[in-house]
Amino acid sequence: MADRGKGFRGSKSNSFKDWAAVLGITALLGLGGGALGYASTEVPDAADSQIATQAEMPEVMISDPGDVLTPDDEARLKRDAERLDRPDTVKTLHYIALTENRDNVNDSVENFLRDNFPDQIGNDKYADGVLIVGTDVVGRHHFILAGEDVADQLYIRDGQRLGDALEAMKLGLRDNNIPGGFFAGANVATDIEAAQNYPVERAESEQGNATVGYGLAAGAAGLAGGSMTAIRRNKRRKQIAQAREDHAIVANEFTGLSQRLDELDIRANSVSSAFADAELRDQWEEVRDRFLRLHEVKQLGVDTDRQAWENREALEEAAATVTDTGHAEENINRLFNAERGDVATRRSILLDIRTDAQNARREVKDKEIKRDLRALEDRIEELDRNAAAPDFIDQFVILLRDYSTLLDEVKRREFSDVPEHTQLDSPTITQPGFIYGTYVPYVHMSTWHSSNVAAEQQAQSSASSSSSSINTSYSSGFSGAGGSSSY
Structure with a gap:
């Protein structure tokens, strides 16, 4: 299939003109009163804030200099990354687990990248296309950092959506579930729907504040309205490019x-x-x-x-x-x-199920379920040895139904610790790797649970009257987007 995801940034000269116009309009509006500021604060339509996506997932990198993560942890991080939204700016998702215990974890990340991944960091900013999610497990600090294009598209800055993403990581990290914490943070950071809604919600808030503003308040409101005009123009350029890519796919x-x-x-x-x-x-x-x-x-x-x-x-x-x-x-x-008896196809399907069962057995904590999963793996291996048997399909369907029943028990015992914020849907024939209508693989169920954990953490954060401060400073004067907090 063709790639539907490349974004379109437009020319630098067009962007410069847009923002020059914004500043000019802001200066004029600054002369007016609060009523003019309110009138100039335009609340954008949600359709104007659409975020372009990409068909391919970003490159997933895992850095673990302190050997904190197990091989299973790393496999889970890569597997769960497939379930994340794919905004077109994020080309590299870099998970980092440190053990340095510095007072400022931002300095630790800056030094680590300069020593090991200089292509991901510039003199003053992180490289475009990079999203960094990580923790220092000794200092109990965690961070989400980003290139300017990523931060601008997804609003990953202090006072925007950064706080929600950092908050989502805490529950998993506090339980020493690093993959769960990392996924929760990345999931919130790359949440396209939330990022698209953010400028609308922000503009509505600014419009409300403008009703009591005078003088300079009008200029500030005008800046918000003008900013949204420039944003809409850039969004329009991206949507035009996306329409042409969609047309190419169809053609x-x-x-x-x-x-x-x-x-x-x-x-x-x-x-x-x-x-x-x-x-x-x-x-x-x-x-x-x-x-x-x-x-x-x-x-x-x-x-x-x-x-x-x-x-x-x-x-x-x-x-x-x-x-x-x-x-x-x-x-x-x-x-x-x-x-129809194709042995290679049968064994390919069995391999997918065996791999899923092995992942489940490694990650679940219940000893009885672990034992049952091991027994099921033995049955899969036996069926694989008899892949040409006339009754293969009948035996396979029985096995798959037994595995589905076992996974229902996994869901009940292992994944009922938080409320179900989203429904666990069965795969459909239009999704890659579909096998059987009622079969929900463990990997799908595990990712669903991680999303529920993140959603619950966000709900708790919203209900709380206090929140941890976000650190965006660097002792070197570096000013990359994003920030860190503690758990």
């Missing part, structure tokens, strides 16, 4: 999928084993019908910026449909081949 993938659609429809309806329940067929029919409606969308133009802008929503939906259909094709072919 490049549509014809091939169309030619294979009839055969794929036959395969989806000919899978006759327990793999193919009514829900699977319903899911296939839904995505198939969406795909068949794309004929008109394919003709939408993007030659001019106006065309691309006006067609952006239809093209975004069309590109998502093409991507969903491609995933459905891969999954249906996989199930079809497994049912």
Whole structure:
């Protein structure tokens, strides 16, 4: 599939003109009264604050000079990173676990990067595209730091969304669950929906404050309104570029999928084993019908910026449909081949399940569940040795249902420590790696639990009247975005 995620920053000259206009307008508004300040503080529409995404996940780096993390911890960090949102500015996600115990952990990170990763830090700022999440386990400090482009897009600065992201890390770190704490912080920091809502909520707050302001208050409100105008223009440029990329996906993938659609429809309806329940067929029919409606969308133009802008929503939906259909094709072919006796496909599916069960056994604490997982792994290995057996599918479905029952017990015993802020949904045929309708892999369940932990921590933080201060200082005078706190 083509990459839907590259953002479009626009030219430097256009950005300069936008901000020059902002400053000029601010100076004029500073002469007015509080009423003029209120009128000039425009609350943006949520659609104008859209954040461009990227199809590929960022490069995940893990630095552990003090050997704090286990191999399982590192594997979990990389695995959970696949579940994070993918804003287009974040090209590198760097997890760091230190043991230096300095008074200022920001200095520790600066020195560590200069000594080991000089490409991630400049003279005064962190490199663009970098998001850093970490802790000093001895000093019990934690940090989230970012390149300027990342901080600007996701509002990762003191007084913006940085405090929420740092707060989300504390519960896991206090329990010595470093991967959980790291994921919680990264999850909040990269939360596209929250970042998109932030400027709207901020502007609404500033507009309310402007009703009691006079003189200089009008200038401040004007700056907020002008800033939003410049932000909207940059967002528009990115959305135009995204519309053209979505158009390319539809143009490049549509014809091939169309030619294979009839055969794929036959395969989806000919899978006759327990793999193919009514829900699977319903899911296939839904995505198939969406795909068949794309004929008109394919003709939408993007030659001019106006065309691309006006067609952006239809093209975004069309590109998502093409991507969903491609995933459905891969999954249906996989199930079809497994049912028809393809040994390589059967063993590939078993390997996925064995790996998931091994991850579960390493991470759960309940001894009884660990024992049952070990027994299930033995059954998987036995089935793998008999992958060509005529009753393979029947035995496999029984095994998978037993594993699902065991995972339900994992959820009850291991993941009920916090309220369920989000629903645990079963994978669908349009998601990569789909196997069976009611089967929710442990890795998916574990990430869901980490999200609930982060959400609960945020809820507790919001309810609390006090919060830890955020440290953004460096003894060297360095001024990179982000900051640190303590737990």
